[in-house]
Amino acid sequence: MTTTLETTGTRTPVTVIGLGEMGTALAGAFLEGGHPTTVWNRTPERADALVAKGARRAATVRDAVAAGPLVVVNVKGNAVARELLESAGDALAGRAVVNLTDGTSAEVREVARWAEGQGAEYLHGQIMTIAPAIGHPDSVVFYGGASTVYDRLHPALRLLGGRGSLIADDPGAPVLYGMAVHGVMWGTLNGFLHAAALLSDEGIELGRFLESAGASVSALVSFLPSIADAVDRDDHAVEYGALKHHLPSLEDLVRESRARGIDDEFPAYTLDLVAKAIGEGHADDNYSRLIEHFARR
Ligand SMILES: NC(=O)c1ccc[n+]([C@@H]2O[C@H](COP(=O)([O-])OP(=O)(O)OC[C@H]3O[C@@H](n4cnc5c(N)ncnc54)[C@H](OP(=O)(O)O)[C@@H]3O)[C@@H](O)[C@H]2O)c1
Structure with a gap:
């Protein structure tokens, strides 16, 4: 009608x-x-x-x-x-x-x-x-x-x-878009607050950090289209920045957090995902490979 x-x-x-x-x-x-x-x-x-x-x-x-x-x-x-x-x-x-x-x-x-x-x-x-x-x-x-x-x-x-x-x-689609945006927001905010704890522990003001590193943080969003494309095509081959290169930086972040007595749950979770994917033979793959973890039911 x-x-x-x-x-x-x-x-x-x-x-x-x-x-x-x-x-x-x-x-x-x-x-x-x-x-x-x-x-x-x-x-x-x-x-x-x-x-x-x-x-x-x-x-x-x-x-x-x-x-x-x-x-x-x-x-x-x-x-x-x-x-x-x-x-x-x-x-x-x-x-x-x-x-x-x-x-x-x-x-x-x-x-x-x-x-x-x-x-x-x-x-x-x-x-x-x-x-x-x-x-x-x-x-x-x-x-x-x-x-x-x-x-x-x-x-x-x-x-x-x-x-x-x-x-x-589909009337169900908008709430999924909303959840997706919010999910990215919470992941980003948690990462930033963990970084904030680390920097604050060292006495570095976040404003000062952002003056120098803000552009690097903002540039992270520019990775999303290539990750999206890899997930959409289910093709996780990558020339540079393979999963194996994430591992040492994650290990450093976890060790630094532990040494300072800062909560390490958030980076340790990511470290576990990356180490597991590498253990399953995906060391040379794009970070997008981790979709297989998140998509697990
Ligand atoms: N606020 C935001 O910034 C924001 C942003 C995005 C989306 N939203 C969404 O918008 C919706 C409303 O949010 P809100 O922030 O406006 O919430 P709110 O201020 O808590 O108002 C809730 C509304 O629901 C009514 N209500 C609750 N239970 C009811 C019942 N059993 N029978 C009849 N009316 C009932 C309330 O009536 P009474 O006045 O009689 O209690 C009131 O009109 C939610 O879905 C929320 O997620 C809100």
Whole structure:
């Protein structure tokens, strides 16, 4: 079923369900963009500031969903998102639901299947920024769902972040992109904090370190496309920088950490992976060979 996006003036009426830190920012962006905005939150007072700026407060989820063709959901967990949407009953049919609630790919796909079964269109979005950055031209939101729906909703959705994009027709894909980015972030942050412990133990300020070594650290990102290509092609041959060359540096890092009484778990974990791969005959392979460890079930 195709939702008709009736408009008030030129702006699509938008409903926002969930006014936590993020939902409040989302509703604020739609209001600021001139969209008639209806809001609902379990704790109704959290809507007060938005109502003062012109939002309409709905008494029930059903009323909120009935208020307009575009329904944005942003709550804590997809079980809650689904439960709230269920309470809208047949008001959901013909609506376009954009669920921006974080979860696993299976949870998200389940909500998508259910909502589409109720006659709604469905996009899932993964917000890649914090609430104060909603609406910023550089803010990223990954969307998954039908391109026809995304294209139609784009004039409203672009208000949430200038670098929003449709990455797949699968509503489960955006959360995987989000997890992948976060996984890289945590690995990087843990590596940096381990380095920070090492440098601080020596009395070296991190700012001073970054003045000299910041460019070397930033350049590490430039390795990713070649690693990605090797993993995609499942071809781990490499001319320079083979796994065997990582081993001595890792051993030094672990020995230095131990000698200083600094936690060595993070580099020791990496050392184990590299030593094991070398033991399995991959000494001359690209670092990408370690995918075989991570992909193990
Ligand atoms: N905050 C961020 O910077 C950020 C960034 C990226 C993604 N996100 C994602 O955005 C979503 C919302 O995050 P948030 O930071 O806005 O969380 P939050 O401030 O804790 O707000 C949670 C929202 O969920 C509602 N809620 C929780 N349990 C409920 C229930 N059983 N029934 C009805 N409503 C319920 C809350 O209603 P009440 O007000 O009544 O408690 C509130 O509206 C999450 O999926 C989060 O991972 C947030």
